[in-house]
Amino acid sequence: MTKPFEPLKLEGLDLEPTICARCGFCTFVCPAYLDTLWDSQSPRGKLFQLAKLIRSKKPIPADFAARIFNCTLCGACQEICQTDIPLLRFWQLVRQEIGNIEEWPEIVNYIDGALQETNNIMEMDQEDRMLWTDMVDDLVEGKTGIKAEVAYFAGCNISFKGTLAHMGENTVKIMTAAGVDFTILGEEEYCCGNPYFVAGGFEQGKELAKHNLKKMRDLGVKTVVFNCPGCHRSFAEEYPHLLGKEATAGLEFIPFSEFALRLLNEGKIKFTKNYPHEVAWHDPCELGRHQNYYNPAREILDAIPGLTLLEMKHTKNKARCCGGGGLLKGVNPMMSVRISGRRVEEATKVGAEFMASECPSCTMSINDGIEHIASEMKFKDLSQIVVEALGL
Numbered sequence: 001m002t003k004p005f006e007p008l009k010l011e012g013l014d015l016e017p018t019i020c021a022r023c024g025f026c027t028f029v030c031p032a033y034l035d036t037l038w039d040s041q042s043p044r045g046k047l048f049q050l051a052k053l054i055r056s057k058k059p060i061p062a063d064f065a066a067r068i069f070n071c072t073l074c075g076a077c078q079e080i081c082q083t084d085i086p087l088l089r090f091w092q093l094v095r096q097e098i099g100n101i102e103e104w105p106e107i108v109n110y111i112d113g114a115l116q117e118t119n120n121i122m123e124m125d126q127e128d129r130m131l132w133t134d135m136v137d138d139l140v141e142g143k144t145g146i147k148a149e150v151a152y153f154a155g156c157n158i159s160f161k162g163t164l165a166h167m168g169e170n171t172v173k174i175m176t177a178a179g180v181d182f183t184i185l186g187e188e189e190y191c192c193g194n195p196y197f198v199a200g201g202f203e204q205g206k207e208l209a210k211h212n213l214k215k216m217r218d219l220g221v222k223t224v225v226f227n228c229p230g231c232h233r234s235f236a237e238e239y240p241h242l243l244g245k246e247a248t249a250g251l252e253f254i255p256f257s258e259f260a261l262r263l264l265n266e267g268k269i270k271f272t273k274n275y276p277h278e279v280a281w282h283d284p285c286e287l288g289r290h291q292n293y294y295n296p297a298r299e300i301l302d303a304i305p306g307l308t309l310l311e312m313k314h315t316k317n318k319a320r321c322c323g324g325g326g327l328l329k330g331v332n333p334m335m336s337v338r339i340s341g342r343r344v345e346e347a348t349k350v351g352a353e354f355m356a357s358e359c360p361s362c363t364m365s366i367n368d369g370i371e372h373i374a375s376e377m378k379f380k381d382l383s384q385i386v387v388e389a390l391g392l
């Protein structure tokens with residue numbers, strides 16, 4: 001089904017397709033292009049099609065809308081673009097326009113409905129937000145909704161998906177061992193809004209942002225710690241963008257790796273145990289390319305006695321996506337898992353004993369990729385490595 005194409009409204013959005021020099025540098029870094037080898041699926045190809053659509057004012061075809069969502073929002077195209085097109089934001093804004101003409105993919109509509117009804121993407125009862133604390137209930141007892149300078153924000157995936165709960169458990173164990181006084185929001189923790197933001201649903205995510213920030217303010221929080229780069233990016237980048245810089249003034253948002261590194265540098269945690277493992281580090285796109293966090297995780301891994309850090313062929317700002325970003329896992333699970341499998345192959349080539357990262361979405365995708373290619377590779381979240389190396 002096609003609908004009349006509404007002219008792209010946001011300032012500058014109609015300009016980018018004309019700036020593109022058609023050099024094609026972006027094609028060979030784009031996981032969606034590398035999966036299909038269709039130029040129409042590459043960043044260059046999509047810009048070309050968009051330019052034609054804007055000129056002709058033709059209805060937006062459903063297959064073009066699908067192509068825009070066959071994208072992990074990994075940002076590799078932006079990183080390499082020789083004409084400096086801010087492609088990451090651009091793809092989000094095009095998705096926003098697709099939402100405006102009610103052509104969002106089914107999975108995005110489902111998430112939208114779940115968020116409106118339950119304030120989490122799982123459509124679960126908010127009372128179950130604390131499911132992740134099951135194995136550390138003694139450590140979080142009395143921590144919900146108390147005043148503290150440090151808050152831990154678990155996010156929907158860690159809160160509700162049992163296979164990811166260990167990230168929250170690990171962070172709580174580390175905070176406790178380091179003597180950090182912390183609070184958690186419990187059922188007052190709402191989705192960070194990231195699923196909306198990656199779909200271009202900026203207005204829809206506003207109330208979630210306001211709620212989460214108000215709860216942090218009410219509890220006197222100064223620093224919020226995240227295991228999920230998507231949640232972190234929402235607070236650190238999208239909230240001030242949506243609500244103005246004053247909305248987050250005085251609040252610090254830090255990913256797990258930076259938090260753990262701070263504890264290490266302050267002498268609150270110390271690695272003394274030998275941890276003889278060869279680990280390939282995977283940079284999550286939302287921390288690396290999106291926010292320039294490359295070093296904290298590497299500094300932690302370097303500080304662990306016996307651990308050998310291996311860099312894959314594509315690393316840091318050139319790291320290949322895990323396949324799970326940009327809602328691709330929901331929109332096109334087969335493309336997503338093929339991309340994940342390719343990332344696992346890279347780690348195998350450098351002789352890694354296991355892969356590691358710091359992201360619930362990467363954890364799911366890489367584990368799916370391992371299964372998809374029937375690999376012997378293993379995967380660990382950074383918080384797991386820290387807990388094991390500390391002997392907690």
Ligand code: SF4
Nearest residue numbers: 030071072074075077
């Ligand atoms: S963000 Fe990543 S997947 Fe999307 S078009 Fe750019 S390179 Fe391709």
Ligand code: SF4
Nearest residue numbers: 020021023024026081
């Ligand atoms: S790298 Fe930039 S200028 Fe070159 S084709 Fe891709 S989007 Fe266009």
